[in-house]
Amino acid sequence: MNLQERDKAVNWHPYTQMKTANDTIPIVRGKGVHLYDNEGKQYIDAVSSWWVTLHGHAHPYIAQRVSEQLNTLEQVIFAGFTHEPAIQLSENLLQLLPNNQQKVFYSDNGSTAVEVALKMCIQFCYNKGKEKTKILAFKNAYHGDTFGAMSVSGRSVWTKPFGEMLFEVIFIDTPTSENLESIKNQIKNCADEIACFIYEPLIQGAAGMLMYEAQNLDELMKFCREQEILMVQDEVFTGFGRTGKLFAANHLSENPDIMCFSKGLTGGTLPMGITTCSNEIYNAFLSDDKYKTLFHGHSFTANPLSCTAALASMELLLNEETQNNIQRISEQHFQFSAILKQHSNVENVRQTGTILAWEFKNDQGTSYFNEIGKMLYDEFLSRGIIMRPLGNVMYLVPPYCITSEELNFIYKNILEVLDRFKIEEETNASFNQKFV
Numbered sequence: 001m002n003l004q005e006r007d008k009a010v011n012w013h014p015y016t017q018m019k020t021a022n023d024t025i026p027i028v029r030g031k032g033v034h035l036y037d038n039e040g041k042q043y044i045d046a047v048s049s050w051w052v053t054l055h056g057h058a059h060p061y062i063a064q065r066v067s068e069q070l071n072t073l074e075q076v077i078f079a080g081f082t083h084e085p086a087i088q089l090s091e092n093l094l095q096l097l098p099n100n101q102q103k104v105f106y107s108d109n110g111s112t113a114v115e116v117a118l119k120m121c122i123q124f125c126y127n128k129g130k131e132k133t134k135i136l137a138f139k140n141a142y143h144g145d146t147f148g149a150m151s152v153s154g155r156s157v158w159t160k161p162f163g164e165m166l167f168e169v170i171f172i173d174t175p176t177s178e179n180l181e182s183i184k185n186q187i188k189n190c191a192d193e194i195a196c197f198i199y200e201p202l203i204q205g206a207a208g209m210l211m212y213e214a215q216n217l218d219e220l221m222k223f224c225r226e227q228e229i230l231m232v233q234d235e236v237f238t239g240f241g242r243t244g245k246l247f248a249a250n251h252l253s254e255n256p257d258i259m260c261f262s263k264g265l266t267g268g269t270l271p272m273g274i275t276t277c278s279n280e281i282y283n284a285f286l287s288d289d290k291y292k293t294l295f296h297g298h299s300f301t302a303n304p305l306s307c308t309a310a311l312a313s314m315e316l317l318l319n320e321e322t323q324n325n326i327q328r329i330s331e332q333h334f335q336f337s338a339i340l341k342q343h344s345n346v347e348n349v350r351q352t353g354t355i356l357a358w359e360f361k362n363d364q365g366t367s368y369f370n371e372i373g374k375m376l377y378d379e380f381l382s383r384g385i386i387m388r389p390l391g392n393v394m395y396l397v398p399p400y401c402i403t404s405e406e407l408n409f410i411y412k413n414i415l416e417v418l419d420r421f422k423i424e425e426e427t428n429a430s431f432n433q434k435f436v
């Protein structure tokens, strides 16, 4: 059996209808922006392997640091024990965050970082003797796939089978200058029951890279503060340079109470989640009453290898070369978006820093199941580019090490594909038969 057959016999892949899925592509190694399959074919990873890779694959510096750590201390229970990498990472990270962020709680991924944040908020109210159990979130939000994280995510095909089991959430629109007042009124009606507001700042990633203005979020945050609603800023996607600044927080003047991180945290090397909070939150758990403890922990809490990967990745992120690359990618995206906007098959071009998104104009609307997404995915793969449209929403989230030549190669292919599908669109029937 070849690798694809062996894979199919034993593996169940994420977000994949296994009955109709393409054969999986066996990847044997990665280097920088490239991945290589078992037949030696090269792919540009234009989506940073699900938005996690910052400095490229198999980065030698991160590999060296992790390897040294692996030979020193690979894992230790984090209850009752600590280690240098966790202390150093917390110190370094807190220095970069809004200055009200004072404590770090470690977990394993973005979803668990969100679970911890929600439990902190609910138990904060409980410990203070306040009856507040409702949560405020955006329609179209995505905060992960565990039950708590799913509950605060927008209701969609992804959450449908579990609808009855998700807890009560009040969903609001993302703020614009027009709807801000009506959102405030909606919140005001039930503000004293709301424990917290959780949101993806500036960009709703999984919903299709929907973007909204920092200024309007600031207004909403100010209002939540007045209403004593805790704020959880989910920077699992936006953190570590994606928005052109280190964190989405750097675009905002209001500070959240709690922040969530994962994805780019270790540069995409090893899994890890972090939830940070203010001393106000932390102090509400300090008590002689054992019932006020945060009873949460994962076996691999603050794993030394993941902490070391994060330390190495953050060092690389802060160096001048990477910062220049982030600015260059943002600038190149900006110039390319002007060209995209002229294209007759393209609408709603939008950009925040290194994230560029647009919609492929079509008659099926913006749906995750839009078949155009699959056709585009296959077409780009055949051109050696990994892009993974969300329905008809196409986007680029490249690793920061991508060169301007490599970006131009991607742009050129995007324009060719858009042109190609424009021609074929006129013979829609045969086109659908071929691809669906």
Ligand SMILES: *Cc1c(COP(=O)(O)O)cnc(C)c1O
Pocket (backbone or CB within 6 Å): 109, 110, 111, 112, 114, 142, 143, 144, 145, 200, 205, 206, 234, 235, 236, 237, 238, 262, 263
């Ligand atoms: C991906 C994502 C998550 C979930 O992270 P996982 O590591 O996949 O569990 C949570 N929040 C946001 C904003 C994300 O983009």
